[in-house]
Amino acid sequence: MSAREQELILFELLGITPQALFGQLLIGLINGSFYALLSLGLAVIFGMLNIINFTHGAQYMLGAFAAFFLLEYAGLGYWWALIFAPVLVGITGVIIERLFLQWLYKLDHLYGLLLTFGLALIIEGTFRNFFGSSGLPYSVPSQLQGGQNLGFMFLPNYRGWVVVFSLAVCLTTWFVIERTRLGAYLRAATENPTLVRAFGINVPRMITLTYGFGVALAALAGVMAAPIYSVSPQMGSNLIIVVFAVVVIGGMGSIMGAIVTGFGLGLIEGLTKVFFPEASNTVIFIVMAIVLLIRPAGLFGRTA
């Protein structure tokens, strides 16, 4: 029996054609890119500020709403929103950090968690009050409408763009933090702020901007989600728990861990949707439980 025949038999046993399987894997990768982008922001914030940012889902939602507002009231389309929405939401992040978070660094993690969780509830509740829960329409930019027939599946151009763009953003962020001088300052400031300050570096400002950057990443993911998921106040809370699981599996604060697990879990979830769709929203937590049993610090985490 040739290898090819064996392969065919294998697929037959699984009850799925190879085409369908490739299609599902690609879909998983697309969803994974959202997980990666969101968990990246969380990992940056936790790694640098030691804050468990529960507002992340709400900030993702704010990004999508910002895109909607820019189009509705300023006539600025998707491409502008990709730049402006993260900046605007990032600024709100800076304000939150200055007003609240900066007082919490010395306290237990729990305080930051409670504060950000409360903020998330307030933001989501406010939006729900004014915009309802059905969601607002936002369409795919004209340049990315349509799709490619890949033979095994029809790939909408927009989804292809999402994978490529988010991969680029993730890798750039990883590079900046792990491989540049700026990143070295940041990491040093987390380890020993007093010493870094002694070198003449404004540590508090750096921390503020880092939080703003993490929040901007969430908003960026929100803008990218706006054309494919409906722009609704609860869009973030549906996703945030999964994203937290991703961060925990990857190892809290590990940048590369967040990226790799984000994409990886997207793939696993994609496969579950084919073989046992009913379990597709639990599979990530099963993986999390197993990983925590074997490696309590996460796959890429450094044990303290």
Added chain:
Amino acid sequence: MKNLLRLIALAAVLASGAARAQYTDGIIKIGVMNDMSGTYKDLSGQGSVLAARMAVEDFGAAAKGMKVEIVGADHQNKPDVGSNVVRTWIDTDKVDVIVDVPTSSVALAVNEIVRDKNKVFLVSGAAASDLTGPQCTPNTIHWTYDTWALANGTGKAIVKTGGDTWFFITANYAFGLALERDTAAVVVKNGGKVLGQVRHPFPATDFSSFLLQAQASKAKVIGLANAGADTINSIKQASEFGIVQGGQSLAGLLVFITDVKSLGLQIAQGLVLTEAWYWDQNDANREFAKKFAAQNNGIYPSMVHAGVYSAVTHYLKAVEALKSDADGKAVVAKMKEMPTNDKLFGQGTVRADGRKIHPMYLFEVKKPSESKGPWDLYKLRATIPADEAFRPLSEGGCPLVNKS
């Protein structure tokens, strides 16, 4: 003459006094429970509380000496949360009637509790036809629509126009499964075939994987046996994946007006759907809708809201006739005995199994060019007469029916 008037006035006072004494703790308390924060908020939510309040006002309860109070609660689409709320309401807050309750899994749980406590349950938001089938109780009336009526309306219309092979994308809980079951039966009965189905967790965000499986099935029609944000996302993403351009068509088996509004006509145009009520059907509906929207952030009423209005109106009539709200079974029996008549649903009846009977309507979503206003969304394709709109009494398997 003067004496006669005085006598009538005295009689009225005495009658209302006597009546008031019969109401449990002197107050008729209406509990509106639904999703106030999640995916079904816009189609039920605070709007249903508002609709109940409008019904009480229009009924003129205060002038008739009936003291009516309305309370609202959020069940978060969770059967355990809903059960707890209803138990507290009935045991400590003296609530007499539970209204609305979308999300069939919650409604089925509440159904049991209300029967045990002998109160009244008026379902507007939930869809599972089991509520008047095997799970029917002498305390429950299913008012606005159900999965059988939706399947019968939309399913039949589509099979008759050539959509004879189906694949279902189903929300994996009581409602989705009931809707899939009822629609599949209609498809098969009318000569169609079901090629397969996929069940997604509720709620879900990304449907691309499920849509891809539906695409691979090569079925002519993809039936969406889900609701609210799930349906919106399914339709939105189907358009992205070129499902309709690829020659398959979508059947939204439960689509509310708020969903169409959220999708926008550009994406939703041409969608065929079944509803029990639409605001732009006649003057009474339009007047109600305008008054409702003015107090509801400009959001127009869905059929669920209209159903709450109609159900509460009929409940108050029955309680007024009985002069008592104490015995839930007796109130429901009275509601079944009296013909229904209100400004939104017109004349109708309540059947022995608890099914409220009225016509259903098959609508098509307008093209953007046909729409004259932000809420001008549907055009009527067909009216399904009352005697054909719901499952025949004999086929439901309701134990109440076999007894008589």
